[in-house]
Amino acid sequence: MNMNDANATTENKSLWTTVQVRHSALERNKRCLVAYLCSRMTKIKTLRWEFGSVLPLDVRELLSDDEYSWFSKYSTNLATYMRSIGQEIGYSGIDLTENLKPPKSLYIEVLCMVDYGKLELEDGDVIMLKKNSRHFLPTSE
Template sequence: MYGDLGNKLVQDAKRIRNLENLPAYKTETVRTVTREVRDLDRDVNAILAATNGSFEPSSNPATATTLLVNHLCIRRNKRCLLAYHRTRTDKMEEMVWRGTDMEQATQNAGEADESSSMSPEEEEYVRQFGDLLAAYKGQWTDIDLTGSLEPPRDLFIDVRVLKDAGEIQTEYGTINLTKNSQFYVRQGDVERLIAQGYLQKLH
């Protein structure tokens, strides 16, 4: 049935909003929906060509209904494709802005080849968006633009290191972040590492 696969893309887009990582790009579904749009467009053009440009909807309501349904299916499929890609784009931009490790966050879970869940076009988009963001942040090097907009309750917090992160330079000196160690640090110095999953804030 026309529109079924487009609806699946919309459902997948809704699911993406609530996920931490980006799921695999639905290449085959997108291709099939795109093919469906082309087939419907070809059918519409064939019907109109057969009328020699003198089609009157009132005199042929069956043909008019077919044209209307096909046109609405085309529009709906296009909107489903746009919604799916817009949701994925928003998710990728959010992950880049947060400083998420994109390579780890976009690996297909459970696949031996550890292939990326992004399409080649999405990978290029992420790369270019990252470059633009780096250039934008570079204008204000002393301000962390990716930090939380909520003011911290405490200036210093206790954190546990979940993954080795090496040495970081803080206002109060150098800290070596080795797995399972705990530190009492200034929240502003480690917000990015908490967001990336290297550190866990202890309450």
């Protein structure tokens, strides 16, 4: 029904306007709720990366049961993914939550406190680690 018809009554036009305003308000509220839920889920993901798989009690108390359930499932999925990384090349997994900030330098100075012997680096170089010797090694080593 087109409300611009000449035959439409004033009462029908008023009802049509009310329905449109109410529908717009409901759609706005729905968008606000979805944005709020998305924000909460993002914060819960951040908690997993900051605190690990076990939340402190004071933080846990701030989550609803459904949010904590979502956190547990997210934590399980993340742990499964981290275990699967590197299995093709023989690693048992990589902890992605270990170093969240990039290193300031690609190399780190190492001072040997004891005689360790030979150390083979990823690139195939072999270095001797003797007591009181200093080496600049890649941070990844």
